[in-house]
Amino acid sequence: MLTIGQLADYAGVTTKAVRHYHERGLLAEPGRDSSGYRRYDAQHALTLVKIRTLADAGMPLARVKDLLDADPDTFAAAIAEIDQDIRKRIAQLRRARAQLAQLRGGDRLFVSPEIADYLDELRELGVSERQVCLERDGWILMHAASPEDVSRWIAEKRRLLADPEFRTLYREHDAAYDWSPDDPRLPALAERTRTWAAGHHPSEAERVDNPTIARLAARTQAGASSPAWDRLARLIKS
Amino acid sequence: MLTIGQLADYAGVTTKAVRHYHERGLLAEPGRDSSGYRRYDAQHALTLVKIRTLADAGMPLARVKDLLDADPDTFAAAIAEIDQDIRKRIAQLRRARAQLAQLRGGDRLFVSPEIADYLDELRELGVSERQVCLERDGWILMHAASPEDVSRWIAEKRRLLADPEFRTLYREHDAAYDWSPDDPRLPALAERTRTWAAGHHPSEAERVDNPTIARLAARTQAGASSPAWDRLARLIKS
DNA sequence: GCTTGACCTTGCCCCAGGGGCAACGTTCGA
DNA sequence: TCGAACGTTGCCCCTGGGGCAAGGTCAAGC
Numbered sequence: 001m002l003t004i005g006q007l008a009d010y011a012g013v014t015t016k017a018v019r020h021y022h023e024r025g026l027l028a029e030p031g032r033d034s035s036g037y038r039r040y041d042a043q044h045a046l047t048l049v050k051i052r053t054l055a056d057a058g059m060p061l062a063r064v065k066d067l068l069d070a071d072p073d074t075f076a077a078a079i080a081e082i083d084q085d086i087r088k089r090i091a092q093l094r095r096a097r098a099q100l101a102q103l104r105g106g107d108r109l110f111v112s113p114e115i116a117d118y119l120d121e122l123r124e125l126g127v128s129e130r131q132v133c134l135e136r137d138g139w140i141l142m143h144a145a146s147p148e149d150v151s152r153w154i155a156e157k158r159r160l161l162a163d164p165e166f167r168t169l170y171r172e173h174d175a176a177y178d179w180s181p182d183d184p185r186l187p188a189l190a191e192r193t194r195t196w197a198a199g200h201h202p203s204e205a206e207r208v209d210n211p212t213i214a215r216l217a218a219r220t221q222a223g224a225s226s227p228a229w230d231r232l233a234r235l236i237k238s
Numbered sequence: 239m240l241t242i243g244q245l246a247d248y249a250g251v252t253t254k255a256v257r258h259y260h261e262r263g264l265l266a267e268p269g270r271d272s273s274g275y276r277r278y279d280a281q282h283a284l285t286l287v288k289i290r291t292l293a294d295a296g297m298p299l300a301r302v303k304d305l306l307d308a309d310p311d312t313f314a315a316a317i318a319e320i321d322q323d324i325r326k327r328i329a330q331l332r333r334a335r336a337q338l339a340q341l342r343g344g345d346r347l348f349v350s351p352e353i354a355d356y357l358d359e360l361r362e363l364g365v366s367e368r369q370v371c372l373e374r375d376g377w378i379l380m381h382a383a384s385p386e387d388v389s390r391w392i393a394e395k396r397r398l399l400a401d402p403e404f405r406t407l408y409r410e411h412d413a414a415y416d417w418s419p420d421d422p423r424l425p426a427l428a429e430r431t432r433t434w435a436a437g438h439h440p441s442e443a444e445r446v447d448n449p450t451i452a453r454l455a456a457r458t459q460a461g462a463s464s465p466a467w468d469r470l471a472r473l474i475k476s
Numbered sequence: 477g478c479t480t481g482a483c484c485t486t487g488c489c490c491c492a493g494g495g496g497c498a499a500c501g502t503t504c505g506a
Numbered sequence: 507t508c509g510a511a512c513g514t515t516g517c518c519c520c521t522g523g524g525g526c527a528a529g530g531t532c533a534a535g536c
Contacts, residue, residue: 001379002379002382002383003483003484004483004484005482005483005484006382006383007382009382010378010381010382014523014524015483015484016523016524016525017522017523019485019486020522020523024522035484035485035530035531035532036484036485036530036531037483037484037485037531038484038485041375041379042374042375042376042378042379043375045348045378045379045382046348046375046378049347049348050341053334053337053338053340053341053347054338054341055522056330056334056337057334057335057337057338058331058334060521060522061521061522062521076342079338079341079342082338083335083338083339086331086334086335086338087335089331090328090331090332092294093324093327093328093331094328096291096294096295096296096324097295097321097324097325099291099294099295100291100292100295100317100320100321100324101317101321102291103288103291103292103317104314104317107284109287109291110283110284110287136280137279137280137281137284138280140248140280140283140284141239141240141279141280141283143248144240144244144245144247144248144283145240145244241512241513242512242513242514243511243512243513252494252495253512253513254493254494254495254496255493255494257514257515258493258494262492262493273501273502273503273513273514274501274502274513274514275502275503275512275513275514276513276514293493298491298492299492299493300492
């Protein structure tokens with residue numbers, strides 16, 4: 001007859017776990033010897049190994065309990081199900097591993113592939129990393145606030161970037177961030193921007209009156225501006 | 239600016255989880271709007287996705303917290319470690335799957351390969367499944383109570399089974415379980431057993447005076463006897 | 477016989493990672 | 507204007523045990 005420690009060692013668990021299984025009704029309480037120690041027999045060892053096998057496979061103890069005295073068909077079905085579950089979990093772990101690797105480089109992890117591609121295009125255009133981050137943050141907010149609009153807006157942005165004049169303006173605005181607010185190039189840039197805006201026929205998509213988006217855009221800009229940008233904004237409005 | 243629900247949906251978690259991360263200090267509490275609602279920006283979304291990526295990889299939240307503002311080297315090292323861990327867990331799951339499959343057939347799962355082989359030999363000899371179970375339970379107890387003795391005893395048992403007379407006696411004892419206690423074959427079997435025992439030179443191993451084992455054996459037998467076996471035992475002793 | 481160390485007993489609180497519910501305030505669209 | 511859907515805090519609950527306390531017990535060696 002075995003003590004709780006011997007039984008636990010045999011099954012590769014702690015004595016604590018064995019007592020836990022008693023509490024949860026998974027393992028029958030054995031008889032006690034004269035000193036009150038639990039004394040186990042081989043049947044307990046068999047059951048304990050079964051419990052561990054099922055629990056190691058990720059089955060909750062409550063289900064293990066039901067299953068221990070279920071008929072063979074139920075048992076087999078449960079085994080099959082758990083087996084499927086294990087395969088799913090392996091796949092999940094593989095995915096987690098891949099995600100983890102992404103964490104080290106780039107922002108593909110944080111935005112949809114569509115947006116990530118767009119950001120890469122900006123980079124190829126020579127846009128500063130600061131500006132790319134600003135864009136990324138804007139798209140994250142948009143994606144979170146109204147995901148169904150993202151595709152349309154991305155398409156619109158792409159359409160604009162196809163216009164050489166817009167591309168030039170975009171890059172100059174980007175560069176202007178670091179200029180002095182008194183930089184003589186600012187009035188000229190403002191003028192060119194207004195000219196472009198006047199000649200530019202706003203598309204359907206752009207006129208979408210989504211107040212959420214409008215407020216969102218305003219906030220995003222507000223967070224990260226510079227003296228030169230502030231002046232530029234005033235010059236364009238005036 | 240996002241509400242907690244939008245942020246949570248974006249990262250694929252529950253609002254409860256987001257609040258949990260605030261409590262644990264993983265995610266900075268954002269400002270509140272006039273009604274007391276939390277209002278999040280893109281930075282929160284970035285951090286939240288990072289948190290989930292690390293947590294999904296099995297990292298405890300406490301470590302995630304430390305890692306979120308660690309230097310890149312520490313971060314990379316931690317990533318590598320977690321990656322190793324994931325691979326280990328995948329291997330573990332695979333093992334669990336294999337064990338699970340074993341659960342459906344035989345008792346290889348419960349005893350060492352050595353003992354399982356021995357039990358299979360008994361089966362080939364035509365020993366009843368009842369007797370094989372009895373043996374199995376005995377070996378489980380021995381393995382749990384004093385694993386270092388198992389190999390020696392198994393070898394001894396094998397040596398005995400090589401003796402044709404012992405094999406015959408073993409099988410007849412097995413069969414006698416179901417006999418009536420008045421069966422006329424019992425006295426003859428007892429006599430043959432005594433003759434064999436007298437002519438049998440007990441080996442070194444057999445005389446090992448392990449009182450634990452002796453008590454153990456006695457208990458095992460006591461649990462599963464039959465009227466015929468009881469009579470047989472009395473006949474042999476007398 | 478005595479000590480020492482390893483074992484056993486019960487009981488209680490602790491952890492992650494949230495879920496669920498209460499009881500209430502806010503916002504938004506029809 | 508009203509109801510649904512969302513937000514707030516706070517509390518207790520779950521799993522699968524770990525850790526520790528405050529003892530009782532057992533076997534070995536001296």
